[in-house]
Amino acid sequence: MKRIFFAALVALFFAFSAKGQDASCHFGVQGGISLNRFATPKEWKNNRTGWHAGLTLLVKMPAFFAFQPAVQFERSNAEIPLGKEARKFNVNSLNIPLAVQWGPDLGFCRIFVEAVPYVDINLAAKIGDTDMKDSISNAQFGMGAGAGLDIWRLQLKVRYNWGFGDWRKVTDGIEDLSGKKQGLTITLAYLFN
DSSP states (O other), X not given: OXXXXXXXXXXXXXXXXXXXXXXXXXXXXXXXXXXXXXXXXXXXXXXXXEEEXXXXXXXXXXXXXXXXEEEEEEEEEEEEEETTXXXXXXXXXXXXXXXXXXXXXXSSEEEEEEEEEEEEEEEEEEETTEEOGGGXXXXXXXXXXXXXXXXXXXXXXXXXXXXXXXXXXXOOSSOOOOXXXXXXXXXXXXXXX
């Protein structure tokens, strides 16, 4: 947990120190859909669409670079085949992506690519009505890669995320649920200034 707070402090330091060095900062809100899947030894076939929403800061820097940290709530959904029936599986997490972007600013728009290390802090999990919070890892680290487009104060980006660690602490007697969360996110942001 200390590493997470340290990473957030470093991100804020770079964001505010860059403001005085030929950079511009833009605060905003963002949200979108999460098409996550949980890669397990037995691939779950019936994954469901989730969502995410939160706050972001875009810091434009020289040489077409930008840094965009965010803090967002994410809801990941899936259906787990347990025997003849499927049960809903939901994970709520606090997601902290630290995007490093590069792309030319064309005046009316900016097209960019991004690399995004991130951390998911797991807040809650349920299979059906059963609380699984004590069975999941406290945090999972990962990496994302994507592209986006800024037009006026709107930003649209698409990113694929790969989780590095197992999100599950233990296996359950019914089904082996260890694995990694990965998938596509589509995000729309509105930047205020």
